[in-house]
Amino acid sequence: MSLLRPLLLDVVPTIQQTAALALGRLANYNDDLAEAVVKGDILPQLVYSLAEQNRFYKKAAAFVLRAVAKHSPQLAQAIVDCGALDTLVICLEDFDPGVKEAAAWALGYIARHNSELSQAVVDAGAVPLLVLCIQEPEIALKRIAASDLSDISKHSPELAQTVVDAGAIAHLAQMILNPDAKLKRQVLSALSQIAKHSVDLAEMVVEAEIFPVVLTCLKDKDEYVKKNASTLIREIAKHTPELSQLIVNAGGVAAVIDCIGSCKGNIRLPGIMMLGYVAAHSENLAMAVIISKGVPQLSVCLSEEPEDHIKAATAWALAQIGRHTPEHARAVAVTNILPVLLSLYMSPESSEDLQVKASA
Amino acid sequence: MARLAQLQQRAALLAHQFYFRNSVVDAFRKKENDAAVTIQSWYRGCKVRTYIRYLHRVATVIQKWWRSYLGKKCYQRKIKLAYHDMKMNIYNAMAVRIQKQWRGYKIRKYCFNYYCFKAYLRAISETNDAVREALDEFAEMKEREEKKADLEREERKRDYEARKMHYLLSTKQIPGVYNSPFRINPDPWELRLQNAKPLTPPRPKARRKRVHHLESWLACTSTRSFPRTHILPPINRKQCQGPFRDISEVLAQRYKPLEPTLRVAEPITTLKEARNEFRKWDSAKNVQENIFLPFSSYHKNRKYIPSMHLSSKYGSGHRFRDENPAKWIGGKDFQTILPSFGLFSSYGKLYSKAGHIL
Numbered sequence: 001m002s003l004l005r006p007l008l009l010d011v012v013p014t015i016q017q018t019a020a021l022a023l024g025r026l027a028n029y030n031d032d033l034a035e036a037v038v039k040g041d042i043l044p045q046l047v048y049s050l051a052e053q054n055r056f057y058k059k060a061a062a063f064v065l066r067a068v069a070k071h072s073p074q075l076a077q078a079i080v081d082c083g084a085l086d087t088l089v090i091c092l093e094d095f096d097p098g099v100k101e102a103a104a105w106a107l108g109y110i111a112r113h114n115s116e117l118s119q120a121v122v123d124a125g126a127v128p129l130l131v132l133c134i135q136e137p138e139i140a141l142k143r144i145a146a147s148d149l150s151d152i153s154k155h156s157p158e159l160a161q162t163v164v165d166a167g168a169i170a171h172l173a174q175m176i177l178n179p180d181a182k183l184k185r186q187v188l189s190a191l192s193q194i195a196k197h198s199v200d201l202a203e204m205v206v207e208a209e210i211f212p213v214v215l216t217c218l219k220d221k222d223e224y225v226k227k228n229a230s231t232l233i234r235e236i237a238k239h240t241p242e243l244s245q246l247i248v249n250a251g252g253v254a255a256v257i258d259c260i261g262s263c264k265g266n267i268r269l270p271g272i273m274m275l276g277y278v279a280a281h282s283e284n285l286a287m288a289v290i291i292s293k294g295v296p297q298l299s300v301c302l303s304e305e306p307e308d309h310i311k312a313a314t315a316w317a318l319a320q321i322g323r324h325t326p327e328h329a330r331a332v333a334v335t336n337i338l339p340v341l342l343s344l345y346m347s348p349e350s351s352e353d354l355q356v357k358a359s360a
Numbered sequence: 361m362a363r364l365a366q367l368q369q370r371a372a373l374l375a376h377q378f379y380f381r382n383s384v385v386d387a388f389r390k391k392e393n394d395a396a397v398t399i400q401s402w403y404r405g406c407k408v409r410t411y412i413r414y415l416h417r418v419a420t421v422i423q424k425w426w427r428s429y430l431g432k433k434c435y436q437r438k439i440k441l442a443y444h445d446m447k448m449n450i451y452n453a454m455a456v457r458i459q460k461q462w463r464g465y466k467i468r469k470y471c472f473n474y475y476c477f478k479a480y481l482r483a484i485s486e487t488n489d490a491v492r493e494a495l496d497e498f499a500e501m502k503e504r505e506e507k508k509a510d511l512e513r514e515e516r517k518r519d520y521e522a523r524k525m526h527y528l529l530s531t532k533q534i535p536g537v538y539n540s541p542f543r544i545n546p547d548p549w550e551l552r553l554q555n556a557k558p559l560t561p562p563r564p565k566a567r568r569k570r571v572h573h574l575e576s577w578l579a580c581t582s583t584r585s586f587p588r589t590h591i592l593p594p595i596n597r598k599q600c601q602g603p604f605r606d607i608s609e610v611l612a613q614r615y616k617p618l619e620p621t622l623r624v625a626e627p628i629t630t631l632k633e634a635r636n637e638f639r640k641w642d643s644a645k646n647v648q649e650n651i652f653l654p655f656s657s658y659h660k661n662r663k664y665i666p667s668m669h670l671s672s673k674y675g676s677g678h679r680f681r682d683e684n685p686a687k688w689i690g691g692k693d694f695q696t697i698l699p700s701f702g703l704f705s706s707y708g709k710l711y712s713k714a715g716h717i718l
Contacts (some may be wrong), residue, residue: 010643026627044649045644212491215491215495215500216495217503218495218681219495219498219499220498221502248484249487250487251487251488251490251491251492252491253484253486253488253496254487254488254489254491254492255491255492258492258617284477284480286483287477288481288484291481291484291485292484292485292488
């Protein structure tokens with residue numbers, strides 16, 4: 001580290017860039033090395049020269065900041081303390097899309113850890129610039145900006161409200177139609193983090209006219225796109241009966257049931273929970289889930305899945321469907337799932353959670 | 361007198377007789393008295409008893425009537441209460457009937473319409489089916505597109521291979537690899553090779569046009585470079601007629617490096633930029649960024665009291681170097697940066713030898 005630091009101050013720009021790249025790769029590998037980078041007081045120098053140098057140096061320096069920030073909240077706090085946020089936000093205004101991407105990536109890793117750091121990123125004025133970055137034509141930049149917005153808005157409702165006030169929802173909703181799978185993953189994750197906090201935010205997401213386009217994402221080839229799409233629908237459905245009604249009227253329940261049928265393992269979990277939430281609101285909605293052939297699918301899930309937490313979720317969803325009236329209970333019982341539930345309840349291997357849910 | 365004696369005699373007897381008869385009477389008198397007393401007491405007792413009996417009877421009658429009165433009152437109260445209860449029960453029963461009818465009507469009309477609900481569920485299942493169909497179609501379309509893209513990629517790869525292997529094409533003399541004489545029909549690759557255009561070896565990638573800064577112009581020109589165009593000049597173009605100048609002279613003249621005037625070569629803010637750069641190099645040597653504050657500022661705790669000239673409104677704030685744009689005549693400040701004149705910039709660069717010391 002003591003050898004690299006003077007190289008950062010070298011006259012030749014290529015040496016500076018290469019030194020910064022080397023530091024970045026070192027910090028990327030291990031968090032002890034990242035701590036050494038922080039302790040070696042390299043960050044203030046990096047931040048100071050970030051403002052003035054050419055775009056290659058900016059990319060390399062942003063790479064260093066990102067590599068340091070990704071390991072732990074304390075390191076990210078150290079980066080914020082040396083005033084890197086303002087410089088990174090200035091980099092976001094640069095013309096070169098590579099610089100913007102590197103700066104946005106660094107900001108995303110900083111904001112990921114906890115809500116104070118996210119608040120610091122928002123206070124530095126990053127959100128409007130990120131919304132501008134989303135509209136750029138480069139796919140990589142869009143991906144990073146979308147994942148940034150997702151990381152910022154996941155911590156608290158105020159941060160999500162800030163992101164919404166910057167007008168992000170309209171752009172994110174437009175990007176659902178983009179064919180790139182990784183971009184769709186990030187966009188859907190961002191929308192679901194926004195919608196999960198409160199009814200108003202969920203309503204704003206719905207007003208952006210994402211239904212029925214989101215249902216096509218449930219048929220995507222990429223597993224994580226399906227998972228994020230069903231997460232988004234779950235976060236919208238869990239708030240009020242009206243929102244669930246909207247989803248049911250748009251045919252979302254059938255799409256989610258088909259999606260559950262085509263996936264395996266953890267990907268199914270948000271879809272199962274979504275069915276449980278919809279059925280929990282009222283008996284009409286539970287009846288709607290029943291006639292969409294949800295119960296046979298859920299019983300298949302319960303029998304097939306090896307993992308306990310998925311089985312617990314399925315048992316919970318079935319309980320929510322069957323608890324309203326005798327008609328509903330009959331519909332659940334017809335699929336011969338009750339012996340399976342009983343065996344799960346009795347079995348000594350299932351976790352307590354599973355047993356509690358199975359007994360409901 | 362005899363008589364008297366007789367009477368006296370008799371008197372003693374009389375006395376005895378009198379006493380005896382009285383005492384006999386007395387004897388009976390007590391008995392009779394007792395008897396009379398007994399009779400009287402009995403009679404009195406009877407009278408009293410009769411009276412008491414009478415009183416009892418009368419009291420009984422009064423009590424009887426009083427008790428009947430009380431009883432009737434109680435009974436009436438009970439009847440009143442029972443009547444009230446009965447009425448309330450009837451009212452409740454009637455109210456329940458009305459409420460039953462109303463509730464049924466209300467639920468059927470406003471809250472839960474069974475037929476409406478059934479229709480809604482049917483609509484939902486229809487929507488579900490439609491959505492499922494649409495999604496299946498969408499998935500199918502996506503798959504078809506992917507397959508098409510795959511096929512196209514394969515096609516392009518085969519095309520590229522055919523272009524690379526075009527020399528394996530069969531000639532009249534030598535049958536090619538894919539056109540064995542023992543086959544009935546040539547291999548389909550043969551046809552592909554026939555249609556393929558020969559692949560030329562990759563040209564060295566055209567170097568990206570670098571942005572030419574002013575400083576780099578002087579360094580990057582090569583005296584032997586020709587201007588490169590995209591197309592070569594045609595072969596059978598008529599030769600230019602001579603005589604030609606010496607090629608080295610021509611190149612020297614054509615590629616004479618740029619000699620900018622002083623005005624263009626040095627930016628107008630050289631001094632400021634040089635100062636900034638100097639400051640930057642200096643600050644790079646710093647161990648830490650805070651400047652060292654002198655200790656004299658610890659004494660500076662007195663509040664500054666401005667002089668009278670400065671604290672009044674009139675003629676105040678008027679310092680020697682203040683500018684007052686309102687007072688300018690032409691509306692513009694003095695020009696501090698004047699256009700340079702090019703008298704000395706073309707010294708020694710013209711062809712004429714005027715002014716040279718020979």
